[in-house]
Amino acid sequence: MFKKLRTMLGIGGKSSKEIAKDRLRVALVYDKTDISPKILEEIRAEIISVISKRLVIKEENIDITLEREGSTVALVTSIPIVKVKRGAEN
Amino acid sequence: MGGIAIVITSGKGGVGKTTTTANVGIALSMKNKRVAVVDADIGLRNLDVVLGLENRVVYNLVDIVEGACGVKQALIRHKRAENLYLLPAAQARTKDAVTSEQMVTVVSELKKMFDFVLIDSPAGIEAGFRNAATGADIALVVTTPEVSAVRDADRIIGLLDSMGKKEHSLIINRIRPEMVVEGNMLDVRDVIDILSIKLIGIVPEDPEIIISTNKGEPIVMDDNSLAGKAFINIARRILGENVPWLKLEERRKKGLFGWIKDMWGK
Ligand SMILES: Nc1ncnc2c1ncn2[C@@H]1O[C@H](COP(=O)(O)OP(=O)(O)O)[C@@H](O)[C@H]1O
Ligand SMILES: [Mg+2]
Numbered sequence: 001m002f003k004k005l006r007t008m009l010g011i012g013g014k015s016s017k018e019i020a021k022d023r024l025r026v027a028l029v030y031d032k033t034d035i036s037p038k039i040l041e042e043i044r045a046e047i048i049s050v051i052s053k054r055l056v057i058k059e060e061n062i063d064i065t066l067e068r069e070g071s072t073v074a075l076v077t078s079i080p081i082v083k084v085k086r087g088a089e090n
Numbered sequence: 091m092g093g094i095a096i097v098i099t100s101g102k103g104g105v106g107k108t109t110t111t112a113n114v115g116i117a118l119s120m121k122n123k124r125v126a127v128v129d130a131d132i133g134l135r136n137l138d139v140v141l142g143l144e145n146r147v148v149y150n151l152v153d154i155v156e157g158a159c160g161v162k163q164a165l166i167r168h169k170r171a172e173n174l175y176l177l178p179a180a181q182a183r184t185k186d187a188v189t190s191e192q193m194v195t196v197v198s199e200l201k202k203m204f205d206f207v208l209i210d211s212p213a214g215i216e217a218g219f220r221n222a223a224t225g226a227d228i229a230l231v232v233t234t235p236e237v238s239a240v241r242d243a244d245r246i247i248g249l250l251d252s253m254g255k256k257e258h259s260l261i262i263n264r265i266r267p268e269m270v271v272e273g274n275m276l277d278v279r280d281v282i283d284i285l286s287i288k289l290i291g292i293v294p295e296d297p298e299i300i301i302s303t304n305k306g307e308p309i310v311m312d313d314n315s316l317a318g319k320a321f322i323n324i325a326r327r328i329l330g331e332n333v334p335w336l337k338l339e340e341r342r343k344k345g346l347f348g349w350i351k352d353m354w355g356k
Binding site: 020023024028 | 236237244245248273274275
């Protein structure tokens with residue numbers, strides 16, 4: 001009864017439907033990333049082409065992965081920079 | 091020319107595909123449309139029982155594709171809904187008894203004879219689902235407001251898209267308004283947010299459905315139950331009518347006093 005009152009007043013933590021919704025959001029993104037390493041490869045190529053306009057980077061060392069972080073799925077990458085391209089500041 | 095073929099599908103089993111096929115089929119027939127309902131769940135035939143036609147099955151879908159009878163011979167006319175015909179599944183066979191191409195042939199044959207052909211799909215994402223979906227122009231995806239069912243619905247929507255079946259809408263079945271009010275059940279908005287698909291029906295949990303299934307008389311046929319209305323509304327939306335959404339919570343309105351009593355009561 002008190003638990004119900006609390007969820008109705010919107011205090012004291014998430015209701016079970018909010019938990020369900022959060023879990024579903026993440027699960028669906030994650031389910032889809034499971035099936036497409038191809039898309040990840042395309043994203044990788046696109047990121048390289050955008051960044052290469054400004055920076056010289058070590059393409060071979062770029063690794064892109066998906067990680068579950070709390071209630072979201074994150075695209076994680078680390079891009080080693082060799083140098084800034086001349087004129088890239090403008 | 092010809093009718094429209096609609097597959098009723100889901101991914102997860104037991105969410106209400108067969109119940110929906112029977113009720114929406116009858117509702118369409120009550121609107122003076124000629125309707126064929128096809129049980130594509132080969133080996134686990136159900137639709138005949140839900141419609142109360144189990145004792146009249148002679149031929150079935152597999153008999154047609156094997157040439158044992160014609161399409162017309164296998165159709166069973168409903169006793170009370172005279173515009174409704176059932177094409178039963180085979181019970182003692184497995185799903186591989188019918189190929190995709192054969193299914194398409196049978197469905198297009200039916201489309202010549204009927205305004206609507208409703209195909210009750212088996213659960214799952216394998217051949218049985220694909221066979222049921224290939225011949226369809228439109229898909230109705232059924233889910234309940236639960237994590238596993240919604241997730242499977244998302245998978246099915248993806249598969250339908252990849253099959254080129256882009257015309258699909260969602261039915262959310264077995265909604266329990268009292269649990270939604272308590273914050274313990276995903277509501278319609280939550281499910282639509284997550285699946286981003288067009289909504290065509292919301293159906294409450296209703297014990298009358300079990301009673302009507304016991305009798306073999308789909309709920310749309312008799313009373314004024316809320317679930318029956320919900321299925322009739324789906325049929326009307328299929329026919330292009332703009333029907334307002336049922337207010338499922340309305341029944342619970344008991345004023346402030348009732349609400350407080352309710353709170354203390356639990
Ligand atoms: N809205 C509802 N309220 C109560 N019971 C329901 C409802 N919808 C379906 N059921 C029951 O749930 C069970 C599974 O339904 P069914 O239509 O056979 O699912 P499926 O064809 O997807 O496997 C049946 O016993 C049916 O009577
Ligand atoms: Mg079924």
